[in-house]
Amino acid sequence: METKNYYEVMNVQEKYKKQYEMFGLNVVYYRKMHKLTQLQSAEFLDIQRSHISAIELGKVGVSFDLIFKMCEVLRIKPKDLFDFRD
Secondary structure (H helix, E strand, O other), X not given: OOOOOHHHHHHHHHHOHHHHHHHHHHHHHHHHHOOOOXXXXXXXXXXXXXXXXXXXXXXXXXXXXXXXXXXXXXXXXXXXXXXXXX
């Protein structure tokens, strides 16, 4: 089994940066569709407003628990958040 060095591990997020950003754009799209502010969304999701901002900007990953909670709040299916537009 090949082990990755420190720099390869650190570049994983950079490798998927575009997907993180597209996920974030979908979060913004559905949040605005429901006329929610970042603060309102954060309160419903029980996270800090800065965390929702970082998600929407594609700066951080998201746990499945938070994805499922987002879907409940936004009344969408998980696949909707991953339906990336070109």
